[in-house]
Amino acid sequence: DTAVSQTPKYLVTQMGNDKSIKCEQNLGHDTMYWYKQDSKKFLKIMFSYNNKELIINETVPNRFSPKSPDKAHLNLHINSLELGDSAVYFCASSQLALSNYGYTFGSGTRLTVV
Amino acid sequence: AQSVSQHNHHVILSEAASLELGCNYSYGGTVNLFWYVQYPGQHLQLLLKYFSGDPLVKGIKGFEAEFIKSKFSFNLRKPSVQWSDTAEYFCAVNAGGNQGGKLIFGQGTELSVKP
Numbered sequence: 001d002t003a004v005s006q007t008p009k010y011l012v013t014q015m016g017n018d019k020s021i022k023c024e025q026n027l028g029h030d031t032m033y034w035y036k037q038d039s040k041k042f043l044k045i046m047f048s049y050n051n052k053e054l055i056i057n058e059t060v061p062n063r064f065s066p067k068s069p070d071k072a073h074l075n076l077h078i079n080s081l082e083l084g085d086s087a088v089y090f091c092a093s094s095q096l097a098l099s100n101y102g103y104t105f106g107s108g109t110r111l112t113v114v
Numbered sequence: 115a116q117s118v119s120q121h122n123h124h125v126i127l128s129e130a131a132s133l134e135l136g137c138n139y140s141y142g143g144t145v146n147l148f149w150y151v152q153y154p155g156q157h158l159q160l161l162l163k164y165f166s167g168d169p170l171v172k173g174i175k176g177f178e179a180e181f182i183k184s185k186f187s188f189n190l191r192k193p194s195v196q197w198s199d200t201a202e203y204f205c206a207v208n209a210g211g212n213q214g215g216k217l218i219f220g221q222g223t224e225l226s227v228k229p
Contacts, residue, residue, distance in 0.1 A: 031215050041152075041202055043219040056216055090157065096215045102148055103217060105158040 003027050004106040006091050012112045013081055021076045021109045023091030031055075031096040032074035033103065034066060037088040049074050050096050081113045116141040116209050120220035127195050128228050135190040135223050137205030146208040147188040148217065149179055153201045161203075164188065175199070197229045 004025045013019050025032060033056075034046040048056035049068040063079045078085060088110050092103040121136035139145065146165050150158040162173025169181040179190045188205060205220040 033215075041222045041224075043158075043204065043222075045216055045218075048215060050215075094215050102146075102160050102163050103158075104160075105150075107157040 002107075004091055004093055004104050006089075006106040006109050008109060009107065010110050010112075012114065015081055015083060015113055017081050018077070018079045019081060019111070020078070021089055021091075021111075023074045023076070023106055025072055025091075025093040025104070025106075027093055027104060029093035029095050029104070030071055031094050032068065032071070033092045033094070034074065034076050035090045035092060035105075037090060037108070039087070043090070047074075047076075078111075081111075083113050086111055086113045116207060116218050118205055118207050118218050118220035120203075120205055120223050122223045123221070124224045124226070126226045126228065129197055130194050131227075133190070133192040133195045133199075133225070135203055135205075135225070137188045137190065137220055138186050139188065139205075139207045139218075140186065141207060141209050143209060147179075147181060148206040148208070149173065149177070149188075149190050150204045150206060150219075151201045152204065152222075158204065161190070195225070195227050197227045199225060200227045201225060 006023045031050045033048045035043050037043050046060050047066045051071050052068045065077045068074045088108045090108045091106040094103045118139045148163045149161040151161050152158050161177050162171050164171045164181045172178045177192050203223045206217045
């Protein structure tokens, strides 16, 4: 049973399109995150939700909009996709109250914008 | 601002060689420290973590790391690497306080182990 699952695993789309990536965790964690890994493997946090509330919103274009319908789900919607959005997007979860717990990562979504 | 620096971009070793990957962070307060590994095409997996107590922490697959507070370092070591250790290694810091659990990652070190 996958702890943090993301769909789709691969996404190829044209510039200007709108796309969504879904993430679900079955660990009972209260906090979920989206990270972006660029072509140089650098990982940068984008968003964090704790119990459906946005708690971290790094400098991310408004075209990116996260949505958390419940604490087990955190989806990422991207409008008007650009070439520079091509990257691997990782979802993760943790138990924030145990801030030293560490994250559990999903397997990633490789987004390619053409 | 907090930051994490990994000194080596790409390390190439032969099997059975010893490994040490450097990691330094900049943050003056209490920190939690992590090493993650990313095998080719896979997600990040936790190797080990430090919260408090013994500064020498042991993780999975024979890896260990030492926290040296005075040097703001958390270097990863393994006495004898295997071909299967070929992967990208990330050091990460979770600063204390109201940070929302944010992990700051280093830029990663690619390890290639030659059989």
